[in-house]
Amino acid sequence: MKRFRVLTKFLLFMLSAVLVLAGCSKESSSGKQEDSGKGEPYEVSMAYITFTKIDDLPLVQEEINKIVKEKINATIKLVPINGANYQQQTNLMLTGNEKLDLLVTSSFFGYNTQAAKGQLVALDDLLKSNGKDILEVLPEHLLEGNKVNGEIFGIPSMRDWGSYYGYIMRKDIVEKYNIDLSQVKTFTDLDAVFKIVKEKEPALTPIVNTGQGSTVTTVLAGGKFDVLGDSLGAVSFKTEKMVNMFEEPEYVNAVELARKWFQAGYVLKDSATSQEAAANIVKAGKGFGYFSHMKPGFEVQEKGITGHEMVSVKLSDVYSYTDAATGFNLSIARNSQNPEKAMEVINLLYTDKDVMNLLANGIEGKHYEVKPEGVISLPEGVAESNYVFGQWQIGNNFLTYPWEGNDSDYWEQMKQHNDSAIFSPAFGFTFNPDPVKTEVAAAMNVLNQYRVGIETGTLDPDKSLPEFNKKLKDAGLEKIIAEKQKQYDEWKKK
Structure with missing residues (x-):
């Protein structure tokens, strides 16, 4: 009898422990565990475009992660990719099994196609559950302008959307x-x-x-x-x-x-x-x-x-233009093992001034100093920064300090600049290339063969331009334009 009482107490203790542990690791609505700040932080890898080597990137990443770990129990691994190789390398990452959570996507690098192929995660529900603060600061027309087949696959950076x-x-x-x-x-x-x-x-x-x-x-x-991203059929402002x-x-x-x-x-x-x-x-x-x-x-x-x-x-x-919305976005890759945590990182990039200033400008005192008037400059004695980041591609730039030479109300001036823009008649329109994907692939090959040579003045346009246009038509450009016009007309009716 005594042995039975001991066994009963042990079983009750084990049951209590299980219940406590269950309470500490509730399942989220997506089926993933909510860590509530406990356990190992999830590492969110983020690929972005760079044109120069950033010597102090590891130092800045370390400072960013002190904040991110404390706030959402995650860390960020910054993955810089040279602009010349960006499209090819990110496409390889998206089609393979390499770990990738966030990446800068762009209409210049096939954003619509990546979304249509299922390489990116639809963000509509994640915005409501893990990115609510983004909806408070990002203009609605930018999100609307970023939809592909009625869904959002990228969060546009807040910057100049007029130029x-x-x-x-x-x-x-x-x-x-x-x-x-x-x-x-x-x-x-x-x-x-x-x-x-x-x-x-x-x-x-x-x-x-x-x-x-x-x-x-x-x-x-x-x-x-x-x-419209690919230039294979463009909307005339006139x-x-x-x-x-x-x-x-x-x-x-x-x-x-x-x-x-x-x-x-x-x-x-x-x-x-x-x-x-x-x-x-x-x-x-x-x-x-x-x-x-x-x-x-x-x-x-x-x-x-x-x-x-x-x-x-x-x-x-x-x-x-339409690319004001689709030009530079943060998207979640289909490879992501934790899309919820990836969205929480995006949410911080639109709401946390400290995180955005670190990402954009580096470490205060080392890469910049704040002047009394609210602008920043290189620290005294520093001739050139070891940290230059292309902040325009990511997050809410309106949270960052303006550099010396700009007025302290720089971001108010930017807002007025944006408000003065003449909007494209196609703003918000996104083209689904699937019905003409064969023709698009063939026409893109022609573009790659001729366009840069013609547009830099390297090739004689008297000869090259007629050749260029003939090969585009042979590749199916007129069919592409007809399909774009059809989708554009349907979009306008809505």
């Missing part, structure tokens, strides 16, 4: 030769500037745009078309119809001007094949400037990359 086009250049050279930028009202007015630089500074190429960024023609034709941009007069004129500049020696000779970012070429002392889409504070941003004081000329209105 204007222009040319940015070294300020010291402008001042050295008394170049009057007030006389530059149009792209063709830059002829006189390029001529001076070519003659006076033969070691500096006036235009160093390469295939790794905005080509000369991309900028010259900016504001005329919404290219007619609001789907057109073959490569045959439109605005594009042809831009190509001819790019060719004229190339022949004059104003454009980098290997611009069509160079894998180097334009800003890095200026930093290396080989370039004067480059064309780009711009925003408030662009000169300060580029100074941090090039190491030179920069000055720019604005040559277009402010436009907002």
